[in-house]
Amino acid sequence: MLWPGKLIKRYSSRDVFEQRFTCAFPTDGGTGYELKAGCGGTPPVQYCQKQHIESMSDYLVTYGDLLNRCGFALGVSAEKDKSAFETTLQLQDYNIRKKLVYPYNEVLIKGWDKYAPEKIPLLGFFYVDVKSRLTPPGDIYIVQKNQVDYYKKTHLFAPVIRITGDTWMNISFRYVEGDQSPEIPDMTNVIGNVAGNSH
Structure with a gap:
């Protein structure tokens, strides 16, 4: 778990990496095995919005209970990111209530350009x-x-x-x-x- 960007800036003058979120899944996205441009799927597919999946109902109509078939792209705009992330939370809640698989979600960030663990x-x-x-x-x-x-x-x-x-x-x-x-x-x-x- 990372410090929220605004909090770390408020409480520390330490130079840290900026967090750039790229994608969110309502459950385990399986991204350790398949990852394309920070937002893949299992098997890799286009991100949800590219498939015209914008809401919980859109997702369930397309994939049903298979909650890791596409990820919601982040880093688009504040408004669109908020909407996409809220959709993943709604799907995560659906997952928990139906007792499907892996109740935790997965959020990806863009990798940093150099190795400096003290800046994480x-x-x-x-x-x-x-x-x-x-x-x-x-x-x-x-x-x-x-x-x-x-x-x-x-x-x-x-x-x-x-x-x-x-x-x-x-x-x-x-x-x-x-x-x-x-x-x-x-x-x-x-x-x-x-x-x-x-x-």
């Missing part, structure tokens, strides 16, 4: 508590490994955040001291040159 405005690493009734459950050890890898490359602390709840319509996010990797020092920087953190 990372807010935290999120995982689903295995004791909750949410599926699929997360793996705390993988999340902690990612947290340590990020710290070693940047000397910045991005917390592990636990997601719990009975349903995806009723979830909570918690910082739990015991979820943090024991390899992270007690005193670290959070967002670079502004905030210090003792965790």
